[in-house]
Amino acid sequence: MPLEEVVARSTSEPGRIIGKVPGLGTLAIGAPADLAIFDLVDGPVEFVDTRNNKRAGTRKLVPVLTVKGGRPYGRPPLPIPFLY
Numbered sequence: 001m002p003l004e005e006v007v008a009r010s011t012s013e014p015g016r017i018i019g020k021v022p023g024l025g026t027l028a029i030g031a032p033a034d035l036a037i038f039d040l041v042d043g044p045v046e047f048v049d050t051r052n053n054k055r056a057g058t059r060k061l062v063p064v065l066t067v068k069g070g071r072p073y074g075r076p077p078l079p080i081p082f083l084y
Protein backbone atom coordinates (compact mmCIF):
# COMPACT_ATOMS: atom_id res chain seq x y z
CA MET A 1 0.00 0.00 0.00
CA PRO A 2 1.45 3.43 -0.85
CA LEU A 3 2.55 5.56 2.13
CA GLU A 4 0.03 8.28 1.24
CA GLU A 5 -2.80 5.74 1.52
CA VAL A 6 -1.48 4.40 4.84
CA VAL A 7 -1.45 7.93 6.26
CA ALA A 8 -4.95 8.73 4.96
CA ARG A 9 -6.39 5.47 6.31
CA SER A 10 -5.00 6.16 9.76
CA THR A 11 -5.74 9.90 10.02
CA SER A 12 -8.28 11.74 7.89
CA GLU A 13 -10.48 8.73 7.05
CA PRO A 14 -11.13 7.72 10.69
CA GLY A 15 -11.60 11.41 11.56
CA ARG A 16 -14.19 11.75 8.81
CA ILE A 17 -15.99 8.55 9.87
CA ILE A 18 -16.06 9.55 13.55
CA GLY A 19 -17.28 12.99 12.51
CA LYS A 20 -17.74 14.36 16.04
CA VAL A 21 -14.90 16.90 16.21
CA PRO A 22 -14.27 19.36 13.37
CA GLY A 23 -10.82 18.80 11.84
CA LEU A 24 -10.21 15.47 13.62
CA GLY A 25 -7.49 13.57 11.75
CA THR A 26 -6.14 16.69 10.03
CA LEU A 27 -3.50 19.35 10.65
CA ALA A 28 -6.00 22.16 10.01
CA ILE A 29 -5.87 25.36 12.05
CA GLY A 30 -8.13 24.96 15.08
CA ALA A 31 -8.18 21.15 14.84
CA PRO A 32 -7.32 19.06 17.92
CA ALA A 33 -3.53 18.94 18.34
CA ASP A 34 -3.37 15.15 18.54
CA LEU A 35 -0.71 13.54 16.39
CA ALA A 36 1.85 10.80 16.14
CA ILE A 37 5.35 11.30 14.76
CA PHE A 38 7.05 8.41 12.98
CA ASP A 39 10.37 7.59 11.35
CA LEU A 40 10.12 5.88 7.97
CA VAL A 41 12.70 3.09 7.92
CA ASP A 42 13.80 1.82 4.50
CA GLY A 43 15.39 -1.60 4.28
CA PRO A 44 14.53 -5.17 4.99
CA VAL A 45 12.05 -5.40 7.88
CA GLU A 46 9.96 -8.16 9.40
CA PHE A 47 6.40 -7.79 10.64
CA VAL A 48 5.00 -10.17 13.26
CA ASP A 49 1.34 -10.39 14.24
CA THR A 50 -0.25 -11.55 17.50
CA ARG A 51 -0.19 -15.18 16.32
CA ASN A 52 3.53 -14.98 15.52
CA ASN A 53 2.89 -15.01 11.77
CA LYS A 54 5.78 -13.27 10.00
CA ARG A 55 5.90 -11.25 6.83
CA ALA A 56 8.84 -9.55 5.15
CA GLY A 57 8.74 -5.94 4.02
CA THR A 58 10.93 -3.17 2.67
CA ARG A 59 9.64 -0.16 4.66
CA LYS A 60 8.36 0.36 8.17
CA LEU A 61 6.92 3.23 10.21
CA VAL A 62 8.51 3.40 13.67
CA PRO A 63 6.74 5.53 16.33
CA VAL A 64 8.84 8.37 17.78
CA LEU A 65 6.49 10.68 19.69
CA THR A 66 2.79 11.13 20.48
CA VAL A 67 1.26 14.57 21.04
CA LYS A 68 -2.16 14.81 22.73
CA GLY A 69 -3.87 18.16 23.08
CA GLY A 70 -0.73 19.90 21.88
CA ARG A 71 1.48 18.40 24.59
CA PRO A 72 3.88 15.44 24.40
CA TYR A 73 2.37 12.24 25.76
CA GLY A 74 4.21 9.22 27.07
CA ARG A 75 7.42 8.54 28.92
CA PRO A 76 10.29 11.03 29.16
CA PRO A 77 12.82 11.92 27.98
CA LEU A 78 11.04 14.03 25.38
CA PRO A 79 13.03 15.49 22.50
CA ILE A 80 13.58 19.19 21.95
CA PRO A 81 11.54 21.40 21.31
CA PHE A 82 9.12 19.70 23.73
CA LEU A 83 10.81 20.90 26.92
CA TYR A 84 8.61 22.50 29.57
